[in-house]
Amino acid sequence: MEKDNIFKLIHTVEQFTNEAILTWSKSFQHNIGISPILVLSELHLKGPQKQSVLANNLGYTPGAMTNIANRLIKCNYAVRQYNENDRRHVLLKITDVGESVLTEAYQKGKQLRIKLFETLTEEEVQQFLLIHEKLLKKFDE
Numbered sequence: 001m002e003k004d005n006i007f008k009l010i011h012t013v014e015q016f017t018n019e020a021i022l023t024w025s026k027s028f029q030h031n032i033g034i035s036p037i038l039v040l041s042e043l044h045l046k047g048p049q050k051q052s053v054l055a056n057n058l059g060y061t062p063g064a065m066t067n068i069a070n071r072l073i074k075c076n077y078a079v080r081q082y083n084e085n086d087r088r089h090v091l092l093k094i095t096d097v098g099e100s101v102l103t104e105a106y107q108k109g110k111q112l113r114i115k116l117f118e119t120l121t122e123e124e125v126q127q128f129l130l131i132h133e134k135l136l137k138k139f140d141e
Contacts, residue, residue: 032071072092
């Protein structure tokens with residue numbers, strides 16, 4: 001593949017991702033952004049976690065993770081859980097309000113993707129699926 005085409009592909013994929021995130025953000029009534037939603041998702045899937053573990057798993061700096069955690073706590077989407085025997089051991093835990101916001105975020109994302117992918121023909125969907133499955137396998141190598 002020519003380098004020009006690879007760079008054009010990379011640019012187009014990045015542009016698509018940015019537009020999708022912006023469109024989702026505009027349609028989502030809660031003003032918290034995608035990073036806090038990713039943290040809520042991680043807490044939902046894996047349960048309460050130390051902020052350092054979350055930062056490492058999601059690729060955030062400790063400072064960025066602290067800002068995200070503080071924002072989630074301020075909005076009542078998460079709480080800090082302290083170990084009674086060792087107050088230095090602190091976990092971030094999603095709240096019921098956070099669960100509700102996460103569900104809403106998933107629904108908005110799903111609606112957006114359905115609207116976007118309805119543009120494609122069935123053949124294009126099959127090609128898109130095959131290409132993405134092939135690329136996902138490359139991560140396992």
